Amino acid sequence: MTPSYPSAKRNRLRIIMTATALALLLQSGVAGTAGVATATASNTESKVTTNSSKAIYTTFQSKLKQKNGLIAADAYLSNRITQVTSHHLTLMVLQLENARLKSLTAMTDRMLVPNVQAKIMKIYQWNDTFTGLMKRTQDSSLQSLLKEARDSGYKLVMIEGSLYPIMNYSAFQKYNTNLKPDISSYMNIMATETKKIPAEDGGLLIGYQEILLRAINQERFLELYPTSNRVKQVQNLLDSYTMYTFYGLNNTPLFDYETNKMMPNAQKGYTAVIQRLATVDSPFLDKLASFMDVVSEAKYEKTTAVEAWLDINVPLTDDSSR
Template structure:
């Protein structure tokens, strides 16, 4: 790994940085507004206490409240709490990133071991302003990530996942999918950041969620994630192409991962598509031919 002084980064203007964050972290549909209880119906005191914290957008206290009360609350209640928390965290992300986007702070992060690369919580730069923001990021349930030498916060869904067993099944399934991105973004710098096997596994999970839960508040977000996964399964990325530019042959590791998934016998919509894709590839000697191009172009999720 290069030493701190040898690192270079691509400067990203503040407005572009916010757009980049949105593209990297995705979006979440806002939680439905909780209506006031009708006259004569007693309001749950625990819910009322959480609502007060939510109204103040106090993320740290919302987290503390959930972690203290989740075990003694219903799955439906904990799900509502986490959805509300997720909405508040998403609303705060642009402001946090904008504060962190100052060049002096980005430089401090860039030149600190334990932050560049795999971020180790608790690491500090020595820059007072940067370290204050790092402490806020940790306290409020975010993690620090980077791309092209630009640092940005994102929601720590692994923390949410610790409460998954106390939520409804569909929200727990959603949290498992979102936690994938906390472990590793799917792509960075036009490269594939996970193995082809992991890519296929994520696409399978996302596909199954969309069939099982077509109308949840999280469906649109999972659909966006699935569209990205499916596109990469069909095309690869600019820096990690599915087909060699010279020989036009499919990547051997991708081919093995696709065949392995097909052999599972899954009847998900994703695996059915993958089964047909591998069949067309076999018929064309594993090369990118016009017929293979036609197959994938028709199924390109990013083309209407």
């Protein structure tokens, strides 16, 4: 792709960047994890006063509002995680996320400058990091840019032949112990998304079972925290994963364009998850099981009966991610 950054691609990347592992969810239960988080937060809040917490909150906001304040605000907050109430910490972490998202466009534009991309490409290695690149260049201006990107809360990814900064949600997980349970869960979901992005250039990058496990975690979040400040973001994710599950993407369709047959790996993956999680209460899984019954009866071919089921149960909209 050319070193430009169209708004359409920018919006798509934000969706990609916007689950806790299902194994954790099934072993301890999200509700159980939330209980631990609440208890920890309560213990922390008993050691701090509202006034001292508010003072830190005020200072944090002033640092964040300064020019290029992302790094200073994060460093300040990192050293005061246990000195603030769960309420104030959660507010600050959400404000930090908003600020990083807002600044991401400018950082992306700086990295996509043709000569900058050329310099990075010369030293780039597969699955590289900003830190790795910094060690392999003697260009002080490039080192400075890479360090700023890393310390501002971004990570490096290769997308369609160009190197981009995206949100590094794993960097937020250091705050999880004292965050409100819903935001802690949200950050885990988003960290999973950015550790391995699910799709690129009209194709899926993760397996069919992983698609389902992420969707179930997103669904569980919405059930547990219907009034969370981040419901919209998780709902958008679940909407995308629903399309991935029942339709696939242009370059990785669920049903082969030539044979009209369901992809064999999807058949196996979906069936395995449905069987393994038969006791899990999940409307998403129930819908998938119903779909698989119809598809199985059609001998895994996209017949008119399968299409009719999809039209009724998972209708496509104008902005569906296909």
